[in-house]
Amino acid sequence: MVALRAIRSLALAPGELSATVYSGWSTPDDRDIWTYASQGLLRAGQRELVLNVVAEPGDGADAAAAPEFPFWLMAELHRQVRAGRQVDAGGHTLLAEPGWGLGITGFAYERFADGATLYPDGLEPLLAMPLVHDEARVAYRYGYARVLAMMGAQTSVFPYPGYFDRRRPPVTEFDTQSAGTLLAGATVLHAPEVEVAGNTRQVRVAVRPEWARPLAERLREAGELAALLTSAVHSFARQRYVWTGDNVRTAIGVPQSGDPMIAGNFLMLVAAESEPRVHVIEDGYGLIMPPPRWRELLEALEAGREYRWQVGEIEVTIAIAVTEHDSPFGHYTTGEPIAVHQPSDPRPDAVGVEIVLLTEQQVIDTEITVDQLVTFCRSVIGTVDTAVRGISHDSEKLVVAVEFAPERPLYVQLATSGDFPDAEGQRLTERLNALTPPPVRERVIAFEIWFSLNG
Known part of the structure; x- marks a missing residue:
């Protein structure tokens, strides 16, 4: 991970709130980015705030002429939290x-895992994304997930660009x-606490x-036709639908073969005396259910329990996400406890290794054997051990995210804390992606391996 350099500091509320600009x-x-980071919002009860703005020649080498609006927004959130109003991921100004x-x-807010390195406590700040012209109005009426996905399509960045280009249309x-x-x-x-994804077999x-x-109460008040404007990020789906306006089904994200899960930007729920149906609508999902099923769904939500319904060949699951996992690659919420394993093998180059299973254990058991999983994990651990032994670095933590699925190449990501050489990180990622995972028939297998390094 590239080390940032502080180039400008500004007191916004003396003794209470300040901001630092990094390059x-x-x-x-x-293109270079100015990274604006607040200091002091957390003390007032609000997550810290980060904005990334693409640098332009006229900004000056010390960002003295860079945009001032991030400072205004930080001060505004500080005023709001002192008045008892907070924003969080999925919120807006x-x-x-x-x-x-x-x-x-306007501005849309999401959690910003990479920004945690800017703060001593390692707590994820919020990332503020400026919206221009009609975007804020569209986002408020039809969903921030829809607009952010369109921004991702515009820039070819998945799930959305975490920076603001002053010249973008x-x-x-x-x-x-x-x-x-x-x-x-x-x-x-608006339901940023809800996420939805599906394929031809399940939603x-x-x-x-x-x-x-509270969601059940809101749905009762909304009546028999309601659309939940869902989260702009998804726990595990590597693709997301994008609204095109011409009914052409389009998705952005990591190219995948087979039948991948694709995230949607809304979930439309219709209670009607008609044939039950589950289908993709524009850039979201639609569920038509008879009134008795509708009432069962609301009762399940009120009781905090999972609801399942088979509609033809598609299984619909409304899961209560009881487990959360903060990852460098996203914030995961699942309906099952996340299993964490610690290998017992002695390791000279790391003080600890944890394997975090993001796919439910019962799903893994239907696809591969324990021996196959253990053997492959040892290959990953050995590859990392060999690589870090010969690298000079100042990184305390290294995380490898692994995902493999039917008819699709192995997909590996790497994240580190502290100073880890970019070129070496890229070479390690390439070596890991060259490994051969055990074959699977139907489901995606995903896990992370967390390494605590001696440095």
């Missing part, structure tokens, strides 16, 4: 009129959206436990 990160096409000569009309217009989406005729409920919805009962 060091860059966009996928190698709307402006009365476009600001700063950049057409900014808006990705959508409100009138175009309203004329072309079925959401215009539905009661919409899986995950709801955070503390939101299950």
Whole structure:
């Protein structure tokens, strides 16, 4: 991971809130980024805030002429939290009129795992993403997940670009959206505590436990046609649908063969005396159910229990996400306890190794044997051991994310804390992706291996 360099500091509320501007990160096409990070919001009861802005020549080498709006936003959140109002992932700030000569009309917030390295406690800050022109209005009416996915498609960054380019055009217009989406005729409920993904065999919805009962109450009030505007990030789906307006089914993300799970930007629920149906609608999923099934679903949510329903060849699961896992690659929520294993083999180059199974144990057991999994994990651990033994680094933690599925190449990601050489990290990733995983027939197997390094 690239080390950041502090180049500018500013007191926003003396003794209470300040901000630092860092350089060091860059966009996928190698443009420099100014990283603005708050200090002091957490003391007031609000997650710290980070904004990434693409640098321009006129900003100056010390960012003295860089945009000021991140400082305004940090101060605004500080004022709000002192008044008892907080924002979190899935939240938003709307402006009365476009600001700063950049057409900014609002901000969307998501958790920012990479930003945790900016803070001593390692707590994930929020990442604020500026929305321009009609984007904020569209996001508020039809979902922040939809707009962020369109931004991802515009920049070819999955799931969305974590930086703001002052020159980028808006990705959508409100009138175009309203004329072309079925959401215009539905009661919409912002539900960032809900995520949805599916393929040809299943649609899986995950709801955070503390939101299950309130969600049931909101659905009762909404009536028989409601659309949940779901989370803009997904625990495990590596692809996400994108709204195109022409009914052409389009997704962004990691190319996958077979029948991958694809995240949706909303879940439309319809209670009607008609044939039950589950299908993809625009960039989301639709579920038509008879009234008795609708009532059963609401009762399950109120009780905080899982609900399953077979609709033809598709299994629908509404899971209560009882387990959370903060990963460098995303924030996972699952309906099953996440299993963590610690290998007993003595290891000279690391003080600890943990294997975190992101796929449920019973699913793994139907696809591969314990011996196959152990053998492959040892290959990964051995490859990492060999690599780090010869690298000079100042990293205390290294995490390898592994995913393999039918008819698809092995997919490995690498994350480190501290200073780890980029070139060596890339070579290690290539070596890991060259390993041969055990074959699987139907389901995705995903896990992480966490290494505590001596440095």
